[in-house]
Amino acid sequence: MNSTTLDLAMALLERPSLTPEDAGCLDIIAARLESLGFNLEFLPFGPVNNLWATRGTTEPVFTFAGHTDVVPVGDARAWGSDPFVPEIREGYLYGRGAADMKGSLAAMVTAIERFLSQDADYGGTISLLLTSDEEGIAADGTVKVIEELRARGQNITWCLVGEPSSRTRLGDVVRNGRRGSLNGRLMVHGVQGHVAYPAQVVNPIHLAAQALAELSNTQWDTGNEFYPPTSFQVSNIAAGTGAENVVPGSLEARFNFRFCTESTVEDLQRRTKTVLDAHNIDHRIDWHLSGDAFLTAGGELLSAVSASIRHVLDVDPQTSTGGGTSDGRFIAPIGAEVIEFGPVNATIHKVNECVATADLDRLSATYEDILSRLLRG
Ligand SMILES: [Zn+2]
Numbered sequence: 001m002n003s004t005t006l007d008l009a010m011a012l013l014e015r016p017s018l019t020p021e022d023a024g025c026l027d028i029i030a031a032r033l034e035s036l037g038f039n040l041e042f043l044p045f046g047p048v049n050n051l052w053a054t055r056g057t058t059e060p061v062f063t064f065a066g067h068t069d070v071v072p073v074g075d076a077r078a079w080g081s082d083p084f085v086p087e088i089r090e091g092y093l094y095g096r097g098a099a100d101m102k103g104s105l106a107a108m109v110t111a112i113e114r115f116l117s118q119d120a121d122y123g124g125t126i127s128l129l130l131t132s133d134e135e136g137i138a139a140d141g142t143v144k145v146i147e148e149l150r151a152r153g154q155n156i157t158w159c160l161v162g163e164p165s166s167r168t169r170l171g172d173v174v175r176n177g178r179r180g181s182l183n184g185r186l187m188v189h190g191v192q193g194h195v196a197y198p199a200q201v202v203n204p205i206h207l208a209a210q211a212l213a214e215l216s217n218t219q220w221d222t223g224n225e226f227y228p229p230t231s232f233q234v235s236n237i238a239a240g241t242g243a244e245n246v247v248p249g250s251l252e253a254r255f256n257f258r259f260c261t262e263s264t265v266e267d268l269q270r271r272t273k274t275v276l277d278a279h280n281i282d283h284r285i286d287w288h289l290s291g292d293a294f295l296t297a298g299g300e301l302l303s304a305v306s307a308s309i310r311h312v313l314d315v316d317p318q319t320s321t322g323g324g325t326s327d328g329r330f331i332a333p334i335g336a337e338v339i340e341f342g343p344v345n346a347t348i349h350k351v352n353e354c355v356a357t358a359d360l361d362r363l364s365a366t367y368e369d370i371l372s373r374l375l376r377g
Pocket residue numbers: 067100101134163164
C-alpha cells in the first residue's frame with residue numbers, strides 16, 4: 001500500500017504526544033506547509049504549542065482545525081502492538097491517535113498539497129489552526145489562539161474540524177454543533193449542632209435535598225430539531241462530619257448542565273438561583289463554563305461538506321450534535337461556520353485505536369473536494 005497520507009499519519013503516530021505534549025508533530029506538519037508557501041506562526045501559551053498557518057490574506061478564510069495530542073494509552077499490554085509504533089494489520093492502521101486525530105491531520109496536509117498542485121491560484125485563504133491541548137484541560141490551545149486572532153481582527157469564514165465524526169462508515173455522520181457544558185459548585189451554609197436539638201440547627205442536607213430534587217425535575221427547555229432537551233445532573237455531593245449525632249454546618253454539591261441552543265448560560269444560572277432562593281437557602285454557586293453550545297444549522301460549508309461526501313464517498317451524511325465537547329465550541333463564536341468531519345470513531349480513546357488505511361486516502365480526497373467547492377467557486 002502506497003499512500004502519502006498513510007506515510008504522514010504513521011510519522012505522526014510515532015510521536016508519543018500525550019496531552020498536552022506535541023512531541024514534534026507540529027514541526028513535521030509545519031515543514032510540509034512551509035514548502036507549500038504557508039506563513040507559519042507558532043503561538044505558544046503556557047506549556048502548549050499551537051500553530052496558525054495561512055496561505056493567502058483575503059477572505060473567505062477556510063480553516064482546517066485539529067489537535068496533535070492524544071489521550072493516554074491505558075493498559076499498554078492490552079494493545080496488539082505498541083501504541084506508539086504504528087502497525088498495519090488487515091487493512092487497519094493501529095496506534096494511539098490513529099482515528100483521533102492524526103489520520104485527519106495527515107489527510108488535511110495531503111489534501112492541500114494536491115489542491116495546490118493543480119492550480120495554486122484560488123480565491124481567499126487556506127489556514128490551519130492546530131493545537132496540542134484539546135484532550136486535556138484545553139486552556140492554552142484553541143481558546144487562546146482564537147483570542148489572539150480575534151484581537152487582530154482575523155476572521156474565519158469556514159472551519160472544518162477533523163474530529164472523528166463517522167459512526168460505521170466514513171462520511172455517514174458529520175457534526176454541525178455540540179451541546180454546551182456548564183458546571184456549578186454549590187455551597188450550602190447551615191448551622192451545625194446536635195441531632196437531638198433540631199430547633200438549634202439548620203440542616204444543609206435537608207435544604208439541598210429539596211432544592212436539588214426540584215432542579216433535577218425541572219424541564220429547562222424541550223430541545224429543538226437538532227438537539228435533545230437540556231439536562232441537569234448532580235455529579236458530587238459531600239456533607240457530614242462522620243459522626244452520627246452531628247448535623248453538619250455546610251454542604252457542597254457539584255452539578256452539570258449539558259445544554260442546547262434553546263437555553264443560554266444566563267437563563268440557566270438565573271433559573272437555578274430562583275429555585276435555591278425559593279427554598280430559602282443560604283448558598284453560593286461558583287460557575288464554570290466549559291463550553292458554550294454551538295450550531296451550524298446550514299450554510300455554504302455544510303452544503304459543500306455534504307456534497308463532497310456524496311460525490312467522493314457515495315454516502316449520504318447525517319448531521320449530528322451528539323458527543324462531548326470539542327474545540328468547535330471555541331471557534332464558532334468568532335463567527336465561523338463550523339463542521340466536524342473525520343474518520344470512524346468506534347475505537348477512539350480505547351485500546352487498539354485504529355483507522356482503516358483506505359479511509360485515509362478517501363478522507364484526504366474528500367477534504368480536497370471540499371476545498372475545491374469552496375475556494376474555486
Ligand atoms: Zn479529538
